[in-house]
Amino acid sequence: MNIVLIGDGGHGKVVQDLVLLHKNIKLVAFLDDKHSEVYTKGNLIVGPISFAETVMGMFQNVKFVITIGDNKVRKKIINKLNLPHIYYATLIHPTATISPSTTIGHGSVIMAHAVINADSYIGDHVIVNTNSIVEHENIVGDFVHLSPSTTLTGACKIQEGVHIGAGATVIPNIEIGQWSVIGAGSAVIKPIPPNSTAVGVPAKVKEKHKMGEVLVNQIKNKKILLSPPHLSGNEWKYIQEAIDTNWIAPLGPNVDAFEKEMASYLGVRDAVAVSSGTAAIHLALSLLDVKKGDTVFCSTLTFVASANPILYQGALPVFIDSEPETWNMSPEALERAFRDAQLSGQLPKAVIVVNLYGQSAKMEEILAICSRYEVPIIEDAAESLGSQYKGKKSGTFGQFGVFSFNGNKIVTTSGGGMLVSDDVNAIQKARFLATQAKDPAPYYEHSEMGYNYRMSNVLAGIGRAQLEVLEERVNAKRVTFLKYYKELSGLPGVRFMPELEGTLSNRWLTTLTIDEEITGISATQLIQSLADDHIEARHVWKPLHLQPLFKDAKYLSHREHTSISETLFMTGICLPSGSNMSNDEQLRVIESLKKAILQRAKMTHPISG
Numbered sequence: 001m002n003i004v005l006i007g008d009g010g011h012g013k014v015v016q017d018l019v020l021l022h023k024n025i026k027l028v029a030f031l032d033d034k035h036s037e038v039y040t041k042g043n044l045i046v047g048p049i050s051f052a053e054t055v056m057g058m059f060q061n062v063k064f065v066i067t068i069g070d071n072k073v074r075k076k077i078i079n080k081l082n083l084p085h086i087y088y089a090t091l092i093h094p095t096a097t098i099s100p101s102t103t104i105g106h107g108s109v110i111m112a113h114a115v116i117n118a119d120s121y122i123g124d125h126v127i128v129n130t131n132s133i134v135e136h137e138n139i140v141g142d143f144v145h146l147s148p149s150t151t152l153t154g155a156c157k158i159q160e161g162v163h164i165g166a167g168a169t170v171i172p173n174i175e176i177g178q179w180s181v182i183g184a185g186s187a188v189i190k191p192i193p194p195n196s197t198a199v200g201v202p203a204k205v206k207e208k209h210k211m212g213e214v215l216v217n218q219i220k221n222k223k224i225l226l227s228p229p230h231l232s233g234n235e236w237k238y239i240q241e242a243i244d245t246n247w248i249a250p251l252g253p254n255v256d257a258f259e260k261e262m263a264s265y266l267g268v269r270d271a272v273a274v275s276s277g278t279a280a281i282h283l284a285l286s287l288l289d290v291k292k293g294d295t296v297f298c299s300t301l302t303f304v305a306s307a308n309p310i311l312y313q314g315a316l317p318v319f320i321d322s323e324p325e326t327w328n329m330s331p332e333a334l335e336r337a338f339r340d341a342q343l344s345g346q347l348p349k350a351v352i353v354v355n356l357y358g359q360s361a362k363m364e365e366i367l368a369i370c371s372r373y374e375v376p377i378i379e380d381a382a383e384s385l386g387s388q389y390k391g392k393k394s395g396t397f398g399q400f401g402v403f404s405f406n407g408n409k410i411v412t413t414s415g416g417g418m419l420v421s422d423d424v425n426a427i428q429k430a431r432f433l434a435t436q437a438k439d440p441a442p443y444y445e446h447s448e449m450g451y452n453y454r455m456s457n458v459l460a461g462i463g464r465a466q467l468e469v470l471e472e473r474v475n476a477k478r479v480t481f482l483k484y485y486k487e488l489s490g491l492p493g494v495r496f497m498p499e500l501e502g503t504l505s506n507r508w509l510t511t512l513t514i515d516e517e518i519t520g521i522s523a524t525q526l527i528q529s530l531a532d533d534h535i536e537a538r539h540v541w542k543p544l545h546l547q548p549l550f551k552d553a554k555y556l557s558h559r560e561h562t563s564i565s566e567t568l569f570m571t572g573i574c575l576p577s578g579s580n581m582s583n584d585e586q587l588r589v590i591e592s593l594k595k596a597i598l599q600r601a602k603m604t605h606p607i608s609g
């Protein structure tokens, strides 16, 4: 890794010494606007901050750290550089003691002899200075500066931009509001509101300042999205290759490599990259010879894309309810659907099983039932790339597995999909059908109807870079879930989507249900209340058997008169879960949710006296 430090002052010098202790990190430039011209000092480039972009072009794998102690200045520079998170390095002094259960954000620096204990979160661009102690379960927001020998004793919440002076101590469970300043040597034993200066033992608020409020309001109004794309930084490399070699076509080396990399990651024999997840499902149905008048069983609690291809083939969907432990296809309802089908003399041609929000369906039970009736499974793993079921990768259980790389999915190519299988001949046939079913002849000859479903070589390049960081993304999504869970699972009437024992969910979206009778607020009202705070949350999928499009389709509920999917739809909401969501953004979501739920609870059950 090549490091560029921005901020050639006292703090910069100390970080420079820290960098020299790491053999695998090379300091290549020191930028600061006090240097008006670019020159070299030995191997080191010195110059103004505007030279940053040029330095990125000069070296591979360049990462930045802003080495300026002033939190506002640090934030201003970050805003100006406007680079993805991944371009900022996290630097840790070898003598620092850091619990493996902590999370430390990008651009943060942990100095000599600092201690960070269990389950603490350190945001982005934070300075944990020499000899500071961050005990267990503290949350330290972005752009915080803990001066030398600061102590956070436990479960403190230090909001964005807070500056804590040297030697100050914060007792457990205390929150310090955004952009506040704590004087050196202070003892903070009461919460400190935002934008305040507090000093003394015990610390008392001395003045309120306006400066921070402008920043805070700007941040408050920034919209937090459900699951925006999160690029890794390597996408350009593959796109550049495609452009340099003029492979601007569907097919090409990136497509071949992306297919191989996916197959090898999943442990399947073959994979074909296509233009969308929907196209992949369509090809699977086509390969299973689903025709007009056939029936196909399909999970009801899903996006319409799972079932649209059934209609493309002129077949009839039969929708199967969810069960409560995974929210996915109920084996009980599936069994009843098969019994009904057998009585009527028409078994389905295929069963489409969806793994919702990253949670795998009960594959063992579903596989057993389907194999008894000898009906193939198409596993719609559009939302569960990176998840596991009993140690095996999600999407590898059926005859076919389907993935989507739409913009909001855990790996994106802006738009795209993949069909995978151990049946190499079937994937070969899918490749043929997806390329207009062009016969192997010296001229354009076609004996079968085909589709134009292949993935572009440029987009496959994006997919390759995204796949490289999949594990990181899964970890980030799971940490996001855990933070929500820790803060909200104690609220009465709130329940999170479970994770079935023996499975690992990628937690693509953190999803919970809200009991209106207990909380006094409905899912719809809660989504509106979050929207008022510029936070995007969404309803759980509306079950397909309730869609006007499928009003004539057959539906089997989990148990008679018990529809799980309908209840989940009425009560479920998906929370912002972007793997690039900052700590502070997530705190905003949590505060907004708590505010909405607790306010209503008070209105519904007024406490007298």
Ligand SMILES: *Cc1c(COP(=O)(O)O)cnc(C)c1O
Residues within 6 Å of the ligand: 275, 276, 277, 278, 279, 302, 303, 305, 306, 354, 380, 382, 383, 403, 404, 405, 406, 415, 416, 417
């Ligand atoms: C996104 C999604 C699809 C479809 O993928 P596209 O690439 O958008 O066509 C299919 N099924 C589920 C469950 C999805 O979430």
